[in-house]
Amino acid sequence: MVIRDEDSQPSGARKPRVSAKGEQTRARLLAAARALLAGDGEVPFTTRNVAALGGVTHGMCHYHFQTRTDLIVAVVEAIRPEWITPLEEAVAQPGSFAERAERVVGLLVQPEAGDLDRLHSALHWFALNDERVRESLAAEYLRWRECFVALFQVLADERGGGFDPRALGEAAAAGTDGLAAIQSLDANIDPAPVVRALILGLAAGATAP
Incomplete structure (x- = not known):
């Protein structure tokens, strides 16, 4: 599996998720992360690629998951x-x-x-x-x-x-x-x-x- 960490941001407190739309966006990001993690490794697992696959902006991905590690841990729990x-x-x-x-x-x-x-x-x-x-x-x-x-x-x-x-x-x-x-x-x-x-x-x- 190819991995990169060029798009990690400093870890901090996650912003509260309060709206139904926000929950839907988070679910799309988790589904995209899961697809990349379980894929053939041709697409590097980065927050940027997860955002693209989930159909959201890179900034929105970091709103929900500040680092790639946050995203992976969320998949583990999901x-x-x-x-x-x-x-x-x-x-x-x-x-x-x-x-x-x-x-x-x-x-x-x-x-x-x-x-x-x-x-x-x-x-x-x-x-x-x-x-x-x-x-x-x-x-x-x-x-x-x-x-x-x-x-x-x-x-x-x-x-x-x-x-x-x-x-x-x-x-x-x-x-x-x-x-x-x-x-x-x-x-x-x-x-x-x-x-x-x-x-x-x-x-x-x-x-x-």
């Missing part, structure tokens, strides 16, 4: 409902561990919608070079991992304790994330039996620390 919120809801809904685990498996084996996998790859790349992006993305992944910890906490409650739900939750999250990386290289892998074996296998082998 995609949360697509991959974290559904998982949180699946774990939080009533049911036994087995019922919640099946809901989680059902979500995890669904193909990522549209450009989400490419977008995550781009965000990881930026996180290597921008501390604010790294912190923002790390916070999102922590929230994602906490879903697995909460799932195994349900199992611990059912069994009256006896093992560390955090260790099992982190293991499940790591395994799931690794599977996603493998799938990005080999689309022929069926994730359903793998994810189910991972989560249920960890549950079956849960022992006291």
